[in-house]
Amino acid sequence: MALTYEFIVDPANKILICDVFGETEEIVDLEHMFKTIVKMAGKNQVTNVVLDSTQFKLLFSTAQMAKLLITVQENGWLGALKVARIVKTDSNIENVVEVLAESLSLSIKNFETRSEAMLWLLFDKLKD
Structure with a gap:
């Protein structure tokens, strides 16, 4: 199965929501997705992204x-x-992404639910 994704803009909260489906073993696919997310966020003038993985x-x-x-x-x-990445918590690589992002001072965090992700994006509330 290939990597696919779709975007929805939440204009009330100024959030870009990206749902990702499938799988990839090619890092270039993920790089392309990141660039597309950045481009779509800019086009829609939003600074918050929910990435449901x-x-x-x-x-x-x-x-x-x-x-x-x-x-x-x-x-x-x-x-x-x-x-704000919504991920399956049993996946080791997803946890590694969050740790690496934090060490690189990137504003990328993992969450288990969309509501937790939205709280962090809108109110900068971190999960316990």
Whole structure:
């Protein structure tokens, strides 16, 4: 199954919601998705993104993910964007993404539910 995603804009809360489906073992697919999210957020003039990855599976190494996040940080792709990722908590690579993002000072955090993600984006409330 290939990687697909769709966007919805929540104009009331100024949030871009991206639902991701499928799987990928190619880091370039994830890089392209990141760039598209940034582009769509800019086009819709939003700085908050909900990235629902609960129906998506990453099939590459943590080293490849680390390299991508370093590229994101070095090139300033996120700018002022805050990305709340809704993930399956049993996936090790998803936890690695959050730890790496934090160490690189990227505004990317993992959440189990959309409501937790929205609280962080709108009110900067972190989960306990």
